[in-house]
Amino acid sequence: MKTKKSQDLFAKSKHHIAGGVNSPVRAFKSVGGTPIFFKKSRECYIYDEDGNKYLDFVGSWGPMVLGHSNKHIVSAIKNQASKGISFGAPTKNELEIAKIIKSYLPSIEKLRMVNSGTEATMSCVRLARGTTNKKKIIKFIGCYHGHVDSLLVKAGSGLATLGVPDSPGIPEELSQLTISLPYNDISALDAAFKEYGDDIAAVIIEPIAGNMGFIEPNINFLKELRNLCTKNKTILIFDEVMTGFRVARGGVQELLGVTPDLTALGKIVGGGLPVGVYGGRAEIMNNISPDGPVYQAGTLSGNPIAVSAGTALLKQLANTEIYTSMEENAKKFLNPIKKYADEINIPFSFNVRGGMFGFFFSNSLPQNFDDVQKTDIELFSKFFRKMLERNIYLPPSAYESCFISTLHDEGKMLKAAKLAKESLKEIKDEI
Numbered sequence: 302m303k304t305k306k307s308q309d310l311f312a313k314s315k316h317h318i319a320g321g322v323n324s325p326v327r328a329f330k331s332v333g334g335t336p337i338f339f340k341k342s343r344e345c346y347i348y349d350e351d352g353n354k355y356l357d358f359v360g361s362w363g364p365m366v367l368g369h370s371n372k373h374i375v376s377a378i379k380n381q382a383s384k385g386i387s388f389g390a391p392t393k394n395e396l397e398i399a400k401i402i403k404s405y406l407p408s409i410e411k412l413r414m415v416n417s418g419t420e421a422t423m424s425c426v427r428l429a430r431g432t433t434n435k436k437k438i439i440k441f442i443g444c445y446h447g448h449v450d451s452l453l454v455k456a457g458s459g460l461a462t463l464g465v466p467d468s469p470g471i472p473e474e475l476s477q478l479t480i481s482l483p484y485n486d487i488s489a490l491d492a493a494f495k496e497y498g499d500d501i502a503a504v505i506i507e508p509i510a511g512n513m514g515f516i517e518p519n520i521n522f523l524k525e526l527r528n529l530c531t532k533n534k535t536i537l538i539f540d541e542v543m544t545g546f547r548v549a550r551g552g553v554q555e556l557l558g559v560t561p562d563l564t565a566l567g568k569i570v571g572g573g574l575p576v577g578v579y580g581g582r583a584e585i586m587n588n589i590s591p592d593g594p595v596y597q598a599g600t601l602s603g604n605p606i607a608v609s610a611g612t613a614l615l616k617q618l619a620n621t622e623i624y625t626s627m628e629e630n631a632k633k634f635l636n637p638i639k640k641y642a643d644e645i646n647i648p649f650s651f652n653v654r655g656g657m658f659g660f661f662f663s664n665s666l667p668q669n670f671d672d673v674q675k676t677d678i679e680l681f682s683k684f685f686r687k688m689l690e691r692n693i694y695l696p697p698s699a700y701e702s703c704f705i706s707t708l709h710d711e712g713k714m715l716k717a718a719k720l721a722k723e724s725l726k727e728i729k730d731e732i
């Protein structure tokens with residue numbers, strides 16, 4: 302496969318853009334090789350600068366639920382652009398999308414639009430602290446909530462260890478207010494609430510984790526989390542930036558029936574344009590400025606073009622059968638791989654919900670970040686490269702989830718499964 306143009310572009314970009322990319326995972330560091338530069342996308346395919354065509358399992362990390370360049374989204378963007386690009390003032394469009402979002406996620410009584418998932422989670426944390434007058438927050442190890450200072454924290458081992466920053470530039474004074482706990486661990490959660498319960502403003506969680514691979518919560522863990530938050534007057538924040546409109550139309554809260562106080566949305570909600578949303582119980586949301594004292598603002602928030610794209614996507618999600626069929630089609634890809642991996646003794650496990658799935662080179666599904674680190678990450682990198690050579694674009698990291706669209710039909714998935722088996726066979730032969 303020719304990748305010369307991508308290689309040249311990356312080499313040049315490195316002189317002008319920090320690390321050559323505008324978001325670290327794009328640099329292919331964990332899988333090796335150089336990143337592919339794309340120039341076009343149609344349906345479930347993306348096309349690179351060298352003229353290669355790939356079946357896309359990333360979908361811009363979620364938004365492409367209906368495939369790339371969906372005609373309703375494209376025409377909504379064009380139509381709005383011709384009417385006005387930005388006013389920095391309220392529009393009717395924002396009211397319309399707010400109503401749609403609320404109808405899909407009934408736990409959201411009021412919302413605010415922002416420009417990214419990071420902004421959404423950051424605003425949730427400030428609102429939770431401002432509402433409860435408490436300082437500490439709990440997050441779970443391996444969950445990613447954007448590059449917010451307080452949330453870019455993980456802890457050492459052990460129960461309820463106070464946070465050590467994950468990045469230079471985050472003062473310890475701040476990260477010490479973040480308590481990091483293992484995912485799916487009820488006793489660690491209980492212990493943290495026993496110790497710090499009267500000072501925990503919020504718990505933030507990816508209610509299905511998508512940023513340490515794809516990991517589902519144990520339902521009792523999620524229910525206990527809800528109970529503990531209610532009992533301790535702690536605000537429960539579901540970060541559904543990745544799962545909202547993806548695992549089910551109404552996100553994990555619809556799928557698993559556990560209701561948060563606040564929800565952060567992103568990725569999908571903008572239909573591929575930069576949009577984030579946070580919202581929840583009106584009683585809490587009323588604390589935001591100008592009605593309340595908690596400040597949050599945005600010059601381009603609710604931008605008409607971004608809103609038009611999001612609205613055009615959300616409207617097309619009216620029929621929720623698409624989630625069942627995406628899930629079935631994902632299994633058409635994953636089941637044959639699992640069967641073959643078993644035959645040739647390669648450890649393999651997977652999980653799917655709606656249009657999102659994950660797989661691990663391990664015999665059983667990981668329950669938390671520690672488990673993920675014990676899976677065969679090197680095997681993933683080899684598999685990634687062999688699939689890339691076969692024109693299948695997987696997320697370039699074992700710690701990411703895969704995304705498909707309604708256009709990834711049975712035929713395409715079976716063909717991709719065949720290529721996956723070929724890749725595994727080559728890997729096996731090389732061992």
Ligand SMILES: *Cc1c(COP(=O)(O)O)cnc(C)c1O
Pocket residue numbers: 416417418419420422445446447448507511512540541542543567568577
């Ligand atoms: C992507 C992501 C974010 C951050 O969103 P950005 O738009 O990249 O700032 C936050 N939380 C989760 C769960 C995400 O997957």
